[in-house]
Amino acid sequence: MRITSETFTDGIREQLFTIGDIPGVLWTPAEGSGPRPLVLIGHGGGQHKKGWEVVSRAFPYVTSCGFAVAAIDAPGTGDRPEHPEIRRLVALIQEREAAGEPFWFGPEWPALNETVAAQLIPDWQTTLDALQKLDSVGDSQPVGYYGLSQAGEMGIRLVAAESRIKAAVLGLTGSDWLTDTAARITIPVEFLLQWDDEGNPRDSVMKLFDALGSAEKTLHANPGSHFRVPSFEIDSSIRFFARHLGSAGSSF
Template sequence: MTEQLFILDEIPGVLWTPEDTHGTRPLILMGHGGGQHKKAPGILARAHRFAAERGFAVAATDVPHHGGRPRDQEFDRLATEYRARMAAGEETAGLDTALYTLVVGQTIAEWQTVLTAVQQLDHIGGRPVGYWGVSLGCALGIPFVAAEPRVRAAVLGLQGAPVLAGTAAQITVPVHFLVQRDDERIPRAQSQALFDAIGSAEKTLHANPGKHGDLPRFEMDDSLRFFARHLG
């Protein structure tokens, strides 16, 4: 594994590639969860397996207001209130939308910038692109996948915000969608509704027991097979 940290137009990111390999290869962009960063343990574990076992290149960035990015007072206020309501079991729909609006537009543009730059590298090239992101990574990934024609397949899930349904209908690439049946953050019915809204002709839902953070390790194996099938 080779790990290369970069800053592109003030976007902090990291690129993982197999060591001592030649030629171009498919690229997977990974979106991290809320409150996490580009080298969160789950991101790092998946990046290593995707690169080491399948020869993919993998890129991740700190999305706005996360990781090494500057935070503003409005985002911090909304995020603090969101966490407090979640802990109390109170309604968070309005805060979901407000936080999402602060981040989503900038993130899509930044990910497109990063893809363009990374694909210009000789050992990456213009091969097919995949996207992996759950929770916040899904909330930001749905509009990105819908807007970016270079993305040929996506692993999404742990999300059900109604605000995403209209954009999800614009997705046409194969989708692997993950649900935790005992998710304390996302009602099961909302997860199902978001999956149903995805416009892809080829889409699969994997529902496992457990809470939001209990995604089974074997789902990483299924994600590997999914990307190998659709990206080559």
């Protein structure tokens, strides 16, 4: 793991890093040291590790809870090189949308998700290994995951595969091929649904929620389209992670 930059803003330390070819970012409180709960935040399709939907969660998680928060670029995004197969599939999906068809019709959408997941899930696990070796994170504290939309799809796969993750905010996805994977998840989950999300019909999202094997799972549905998750859900996710990951303790 190589730290490539370190900056301080508003009480938050931001460290850009690379682990092999994985570009990532770690946010921790500017003051304080020692182990602390870690939240991994996945970014949505076409976004990157410092997109607004990542930063708008990461900053309050650090300042309100004293958590460490990390994000990495998915294959073909942000500081990663172009990924020819992902570019090809995205282009086909965009053609489909331009022709007025839903993006998830046809074989490209599941193929895209498989292609991204094949690289991203191991990358997250490699990243988690490296972060837990840092003094500012450690391996004694629980880990959470936050991801909606494509990061919800990836999150279901990651959480089902990774026992170090103890609580997750997921949602805005209704992929029917995830049902069996969702059933293997047993940790507490807060699951988001946008009531008028044309790309993810509410029935399909609710089926995934229903499939989750977790004893504690809570569905939050709000009016509006895919990108209109209300800001009070950020506050809700803070409370959710604080409840399940605890606080950063006296070192915060």
